[in-house]
Amino acid sequence: MNLIHAKNKVSLLIKITNKILKKKFFERHSTLVAPDLIGCKLIRQFDNKYSIKGIIVETEAYSQEEASCHGHLIKTKRNSPLFGEPGSLYIYKSYGIHHCLNIVTSKNSFASGVLIRSVEIENNNERCASGPGLVTRIFQIGLEFNSLEIANNNYLKMYDCGLNFNNSDLVNTFRIGINKAQDLKWRWYLRNSRSISKREKGDKTPKKSCLFSKYTQK
Secondary structure, three states, X not given: OOHHHHHHHXXXXXXXXXXXXXXXXXXXXXXXXXXXXXXXXXXXXOOOOOEEEEEEEEEEEEEOOOOOOOOOOOOXXXXXXXXXXXXXXXXXXXXXXXXXXXXXXXXXXXXXXXXXXXXEOOOOOOOOOEOHHHHHHHOOOOHHHOOOEOXXXXXEEEEEOOOOOOHHHEEEEOOOOOOOOOOOOOEEEEOOOOOXXXXXXOOOOOOOOOHHHHHHOO
């Protein structure tokens, strides 16, 4: 996808009140932060005043307590940002190809984070950010973002949009693409979004996403 075209397609008319997510929000276990990030806005700001904006619709939680976490049992140079301050970023390459965006949670020196799996972008291809690699591609996020504080940088921000969901609005299911700790239901996604990377078996894709019309046009 042409990224310049994507920038121009992003709507700036999301009529919601924004409150930047600060460190305190992330000072909780990843399984508490992950569902709370559903409905939050992700904004990538560029020096030339362009910005890319979308609503987070799918997340996964990870913690050093379980074997699929990169910080399980050992701290290395590669995974050290995951042991950083809550609210900082951990970026890694999946299969040496795709970057993945994670936000560190819990507490310092404890490996815990939330993977941003999918983002819905208004007035754009509904599948353009449906997966971790697509998220970082469309938002142009690479390893240079490692350890940046989400509330204290000029390039990437997360905002609480004041969207309130019922339990029935979210699907809680198993994580994707892991071969350890597969029994943990540590993935959440917004049922009414068409931008989900992979839906739970039996959960049909809605004919039309109502995220922006139902939740953000206030």
